[in-house]
Amino acid sequence: MAIKLYGAAGSTATLQVQACLAEKDLHYEFVSINMSYKEHKTPEFLSRNPFGQVPAFEDGDLKLFESRAITQYLAHTYADKGNDVIIKDPKKMAIVAVWIEVESQKFDPACSKLVWELGYKPMFGMTSDDVVVEENEKKLEQVLDVYESRLSQSKYLGGDSFTLADLHHLPVIKYLMGTKAKRLFEARPHVSAWVADIQSRPAWVKAITT
């Protein structure tokens, strides 16, 4: 079976999958989709992801999209490869699933707006919208307050070990650490230690440097 990832540099969703592929120590072909040339809107790409968004993924005859579905597939299918990013015990895994949902439902909606306003807009010579920034920084602070409390009780969000619940945060955190939103993470000691820990994982370092 050959794994192919269709993605784009700078896409946080693509990076979520790359982070997981690195943790599972899996070889794959990276197919670069040039969004400036609208390659994500071609009929060929739309047959891979009908929403016309990166990433798309294939493993032999299986075709998937949606980054969090792809990481789950990799974690379960390649359970015996690389590092564990799920937990076998069903009750402990149910707790991990809660925090996977928290990232998806609470952390990401606020952060993806901040990544756009504070990361991409300045890069494209556009002006950040202060009202949107303020509103989403407030939402992020509420989420990080919950994380601070959670991480004072367990080393990682899902429990004692690093799992997908942590991994899914990595790309957005990478971008926000280069913006003024960094202070919101640094103001919370347990969050700050967790960020330093997960950012220094060898697989993540490999994912963002190769």
Added chain:
Amino acid sequence: MAIKLYGAAGSTATLQVQACLAEKDLHYEFVSINMSYKEHKTPEFLSRNPFGQVPAFEDGDLKLFESRAITQYLAHTYADKGNDVIIKDPKKMAIVAVWIEVESQKFDPACSKLVWELGYKPMFGMTSDDVVVEENEKKLEQVLDVYESRLSQSKYLGGDSFTLADLHHLPVIKYLMGTKAKRLFEARPHVSAWVADIQSRPAWVKAITT
């Protein structure tokens, strides 16, 4: 083990879990959280869900929140009870996981705004914001165009059988069918047939009438 669901009437997230409990034919105690009295912001409730939102859930000594994490737990833990809502084959389940993510990432963000604007606001004597309605109807139409194509190829979103990927849509569809957004579903024949099919499931009828 005793299952308890802490929820509120009218909460779509609570109804997602109730739909799953009905499909799995599980008995449970419903603990009504009165949000008018801010019962979802008490220290006791915040210990169950630190975001102060319904639902919260317990099964013996296991405490969970986030509706989609709870349904996954029920589907896997009680695989031998009631109706199957997941698929054992890992590749087929990976496809189901894609459409579970589509509901969470694409369908729900647009629909939850429409439920608020077209469902709850009029009920509370508030005026709907036409700009927000138009914007989110457009987003919903784009999602339903993808669904129309998908459902012309497979009976359900995740494949040949009803799964969590369909079930998670039920509460929001229930509310939108009572609003002008109903026309967006009815304009698409495969979507319309799917809506009729999943809405008529005995477990769902039981969930919303008991």
